Amino acid sequence: MEKTTVSNEAQKVALPAFLKKRLLAFRTGEGAEQSFLIKDPQNDEVHTLEPWQFFLLEVLPGCDNMPKLKGVFEDRFGHGISDEEIQKFFTLIADKSLFGISALTNPILAEFQKKRKAEGQGRIKPDPKVKAAATEEKSSEPLAPGVQDVIGLDTTIKQAGWKLFNPKGFIKLLSPVIKPFRYLMYLVPFLLIAALFLLGRYYSLMEADITLLLSDVSIIEHAIFSMVTVNLSVTFLIMFVAHSFRASIHGLGIVFYLGFFPRFCPFIGNLDQLSRRERMWLHAAPLLYRLGLFSTAILVWFNTREMGGTLAPFALVVAVASALSFLITINPLVKSSGYHLVATILNEPQLRKKAYAALINKLKGNTYQEANSRLLAAYALASTVFMIVLFGLVLLLLGKFLKIHFGGAGVMITFFVAAIFAYRMIVSFDRINKSYDRAAQFKRWRDRTLVSKESEESEAEVVEKKSSYLQRAILVILVGCLFFPYSYEPGGSFVMLPSQKQEITSDLSGIVDWVKYDGGEELKKGDAISALWQGDFTSKIKVYEALLLEQQAVIDELKSRPRKEDVLLAESALATEKTRTQFSYSKLARLEKLYKKGTVSFEELDAARREYRIDRAQVDERKADLEVTKLGATSDQIAAAEAKLQGYEEEKAYYTEKVKLSTFYMPFDGRLASMHLSQKVGSYLATGEPFAVAENTSKVLAQIEVPEADIRYIKEGAVVRVRPTSYHSQDFVGKVLSIDTNVTEERLGRVIKVVTILDNNDQRLKTGMTGYAKIESETLPVWEVLSMAIVRFIEVEVWSWLP
Numbered sequence: 184m185e186k187t188t189v190s191n192e193a194q195k196v197a198l199p200a201f202l203k204k205r206l207l208a209f210r211t212g213e214g215a216e217q218s219f220l221i222k223d224p225q226n227d228e229v230h231t232l233e234p235w236q237f238f239l240l241e242v243l244p245g246c247d248n249m250p251k252l253k254g255v256f257e258d259r260f261g262h263g264i265s266d267e268e269i270q271k272f273f274t275l276i277a278d279k280s281l282f283g284i285s286a287l288t289n290p291i292l293a294e295f296q297k298k299r300k301a302e303g304q305g306r307i308k309p310d311p312k313v314k315a316a317a318t319e320e321k322s323s324e325p326l327a328p329g330v331q332d333v334i335g336l337d338t339t340i341k342q343a344g345w346k347l348f349n350p351k352g353f354i355k356l357l358s359p360v361i362k363p364f365r366y367l368m369y370l371v372p373f374l375l376i377a378a379l380f381l382l383g384r385y386y387s388l389m390e391a392d393i394t395l396l397l398s399d400v401s402i403i404e405h406a407i408f409s410m411v412t413v414n415l416s417v418t419f420l421i422m423f424v425a426h427s428f429r430a431s432i433h434g435l436g437i438v439f440y441l442g443f444f445p446r447f448c449p450f451i452g453n454l455d456q457l458s459r460r461e462r463m464w465l466h467a468a469p470l471l472y473r474l475g476l477f478s479t480a481i482l483v484w485f486n487t488r489e490m491g492g493t494l495a496p497f498a499l500v501v502a503v504a505s506a507l508s509f510l511i512t513i514n515p516l517v518k519s520s521g522y523h524l525v526a527t528i529l530n531e532p533q534l535r536k537k538a539y540a541a542l543i544n545k546l547k548g549n550t551y552q553e554a555n556s557r558l559l560a561a562y563a564l565a566s567t568v569f570m571i572v573l574f575g576l577v578l579l580l581l582g583k584f585l586k587i588h589f590g591g592a593g594v595m596i597t598f599f600v601a602a603i604f605a606y607r608m609i610v611s612f613d614r615i616n617k618s619y620d621r622a623a624q625f626k627r628w629r630d631r632t633l634v635s636k637e638s639e640e641s642e643a644e645v646v647e648k649k650s651s652y653l654q655r656a657i658l659v660i661l662v663g664c665l666f667f668p669y670s671y672e673p674g675g676s677f678v679m680l681p682s683q684k685q686e687i688t689s690d691l692s693g694i695v696d697w698v699k700y701d702g703g704e705e706l707k708k709g710d711a712i713s714a715l716w717q718g719d720f721t722s723k724i725k726v727y728e729a730l731l732l733e734q735q736a737v738i739d740e741l742k743s744r745p746r747k748e749d750v751l752l753a754e755s756a757l758a759t760e761k762t763r764t765q766f767s768y769s770k771l772a773r774l775e776k777l778y779k780k781g782t783v784s785f786e787e788l789d790a791a792r793r794e795y796r797i798d799r800a801q802v803d804e805r806k807a808d809l810e811v812t813k814l815g816a817t818s819d820q821i822a823a824a825e826a827k828l829q830g831y832e833e834e835k836a837y838y839t840e841k842v843k844l845s846t847f848y849m850p851f852d853g854r855l856a857s858m859h860l861s862q863k864v865g866s867y868l869a870t871g872e873p874f875a876v877a878e879n880t881s882k883v884l885a886q887i888e889v890p891e892a893d894i895r896y897i898k899e900g901a902v903v904r905v906r907p908t909s910y911h912s913q914d915f916v917g918k919v920l921s922i923d924t925n926v927t928e929e930r931l932g933r934v935i936k937v938v939t940i941l942d943n944n945d946q947r948l949k950t951g952m953t954g955y956a957k958i959e960s961e962t963l964p965v966w967e968v969l970s971m972a973i974v975r976f977i978e979v980e981v982w983s984w985l986p
Contacts, residue, residue, distance in 0.1 A: 691845050
C-alpha cells in the first residue's frame with residue numbers, strides 16, 4: 184500500500200464498513216490494472232490497495248472467524264491466503280490509522296487488536312464502553328439505498344419465514360454459463376413491442392383463453408403457481424446478479440409478506456461494497472426479467488396455440504403471472520423492486536420513513552420536522568391507501584375462496600386474517616408516531632423550545648382527559664348505532680333478459696332467396712322477414728293445379744252419364760256388328776259348299792269359321808256396351824275419380840305448406856335482435872339452423888342471483904331496485920315475479936335465481952346488461968344485520984359439530 188493521488192477517472196465506491204467514516208473509497212483501472220484508493224480528506228492523504236486487500240476489508244463484516252474469512256477469499260480468487268498475510272495486512276491498515284472505532288466489534292479484528300496490545304502496539308483500548316458506542320454507531324447509521332429495508336438484504340429486518348438451503352455452490356457453478364445471457368436484456372424492448380402488438384390485435388382471443396384457463400383456478404392455486412415459476416426464477420436471477428457484483432450468497436428461503444403471503448427470498452450479504460450503479464441493477468434486473476418473461480410467454484402462446492397441447496396454456500398463465508408480478512413490483516408505493524430502485528436513484532435510503540414523518544407532521548400541524556414536504560406527504564398517503572386497497576382486494580378474493588370451500592368457517596378465518604392485518608397496521612402506525620414524537624422532541628430540545636416539565640405534565644393530563652371523554656362518547660355513539668333500525672335489502676348481481684325471445688328457424692333446408700329486413704327493426708306479428716328459394720315448390724303447385732282441373736272434368740263427365748248420344752252410338756255399333764256377322768255367316772256357308780266340292784282348301788274354310796266366331800263375339804260385346812251405356816257411371820267409378828282428385832289436392836296443399844314453411848315470419852310484436860340479415864342472401868341454411876332472433880323488450884326481465892342464505896327474506900311481489908352498470912346513477916323499479924325452486928351452484932357460491940319484470944318503453948335497458956339489484960325486505964336492527972354471518976355459522980356449522 185502506497186500513497187498516491189486520485190485521478191479524474193477514478194470511480195467512487197462504497198467504503199468498507201470498518202474503516203473510518205470520514206474516508207472515501209475509489210476504484211481505478213480495469214482488469215489486471217485495477218486498484219482501489221482510500222482518501223483521507225482531513226489529512227489530504229491517498230492510500231492504494233490491491234483488489235485482494237480491498238476485498239478483505241469488504242467481507243470482514245460478514246466473517247466472525249479466520250477460517251470463514253479465508254474460505255470467502257478462496258471462493259473469490261481461487262487460491263488460499265495464510266494467517267500471516269492477513270495479519271500483515273491488518274497491521275498495515277492499523278499503522279496508517281485507517282480502522283474506525285466500529286472495527287472493534289468484529290471478533291477477528293478484536294483478536295488482532297488484543298495481540299497488538301500485548302506487543303505494546305495497540306492504539307485503541309477495546310473497553311466495553313467503547314465497544315458499546317461502536318455498536319450503537321454502527322446500528323444507527325442507515326444502510327445504502329437499495330439495501331436499506333430490503334428483505335433478505337437488510338439484516339436488521341426480522342421477517343417471518345424459513346431459510347431452506349444455501350445455493351452458493353450452484354450459483355458459482357452456473358454463473359459462467361448464465362453470464363452471457365445478460366445481453367438478452369437488449370432484446371426486451373423489441374419483444375415487449377411485439378407482445379403488446381399481439382395483445383392489442385388479439386385481445387378478445389386472449390381474453391377468451393384466459394377466462395377458460397382461469398375459470399376453475401382459485402387465487403390460492405394461482406399464487407402457488409406464480410410462486411414456483413415467476414417468483415422462484417426472479418429469486419435466482421437476483422442471486423446471479425448479486426454474485427456477479429461480488430456479493431455473498433447466504434441462502435434461499437421463504438418469507439411471509441403481510442404475515443401470510445409466502446414468497447421465495449434470497450439472503451445476500453457483503454452489499455456495502457456495491458456501487459450505486461450496481462445497486463440500481465440489482466433492483467432493475469428483476470423488473471426487466473419480468474417484462475422479458477411476459478413478452479416471451481405471449482409470443483410462445485401465439486405461435487403454439489394452433490398446435491394444441493399444454494405449452495400454449497402454460498405460456499399464457501406464465502404471461503398473466505409475470506404481468507401481475509411486474510405491475511405490483513414496479514409500483515413505487517409498494518416496498519419492492521420499483522420502490523428500492525427509486526430510492527437508489529434518489530440516493531435516499533429512508534425515503535418512506537421521511538415520507539411518513541412528513542405526513543404525520545401535516546396531520547399534527549407541527550413545524551419541527553425538517554422533511555416537511557408536500558410531495559413526501561402525498562407519497563406516504565398514496566402508499567398507505569394503496570396498501571389498504573391491495574390488502575382489501577386480496578382479503579376479498581381470499582374470503583370468497585374460503586367461503587366456497589369452508590362455508591362459515593371460511594368467513595371466520597377471513598375476519599381473523601383481517602384482524603391480524605389491522606393489528607399490524609395499528610402497531611406500525613404507533614411505531615411511526617412514536618418515532619416522529621421522539622424526533623420532534625429532539626428538534627424542540629435542540630432549538631431550546633422544550634416546554635417545562637410542569638406545563639408538559641398539565642398539558643398531557645388535559646389531553647388524556649379529553650381523549651378519555653372522546654373515547655367514551657364515541658363508544659356510546661357506536662353502541663347506540665347498533666340498535667338503529669336498518670332496512671335490510673338482500674340482493675345480488677343480475678343479467679337482463681327479454682320478456683319474450685324466440686329463434687326464427689325453418690324445418691326446411693335451402694338457399695336464402697330474399698331478405699326484407701336487415702335487423703334491429705320493430706315488427707308486427709306475422710310480418711314476412713325472409714324466405715328460402717321456393718322454385719321447386721311453386722312448379723309442383725302449378726302441376727297439381729292442372730291435374731286437379733283435369734280430374735274434376737273426369738268426375739263431371741262420369742256424373743253426366745247415361746247420355747242419349749252415347750246410347751245411340753252404342754246401338755249403332757251393335758247394328759254394325761250384327762251386319763258384319765251376317766256377312767261372315769254367308770261367307771262361311773259358301774266356303775263349306777265349295778270345300779265339299781274340293782274347290783277351296785281347308786285353311787280358307789277354317790279362317791272363315793274364325794272370322795264368324797269373332798264377329799259373333801263382337802256382337803255380344805256391343806250388346807253388353809249398350810246395356811252399360813244405358814245404365815250410366817257407377818258409384819264406385821265416381822268414388823275412385825273423386826279419391827284421385829283428393830290426392831291431387833293433398834299434394835298441392837303439401838307443397839303450399841312447404842312454401843309457407845320456407846318463409847320466415849315475425850312470431851310476435853317485437854324487435855329483430857339479429858343484425859346484418861341481408862348478408863345471408865344466397866347462403867345455405869340447414870334444417871333447424873337459426874336464421875334470426877326476435878325479442879320483445881317492451882318489458883324486460885332481470886334475473887338476480889341471490890345468495891342461498893338470503894332467500895328467506897325474499898317474497899314474491901316485493902319491490903326490487905335494479906341499478907345497471909350502464910346507468911349507475913339511476914334505479915329501475917320492479918317487482919319480484921318468480922323465485923326459482925332450485926339452488927344453482929355457481930363458482931362463487933350457491934345462489935337462487937329471482938326474476939323481476941321491468942317496464943322498458945324507452946328501450947334503454949338492453950339484453951345482457953348487468954349490474955346489482957336490491958330487494959325490499961324486513962327492517963332489522965343494525966347489530967342483527969352485522970352479525971348475520973356469525974349467527975348463521977354458529978346455528979348451522981357449530982350446531983353440526985354438536986352430538
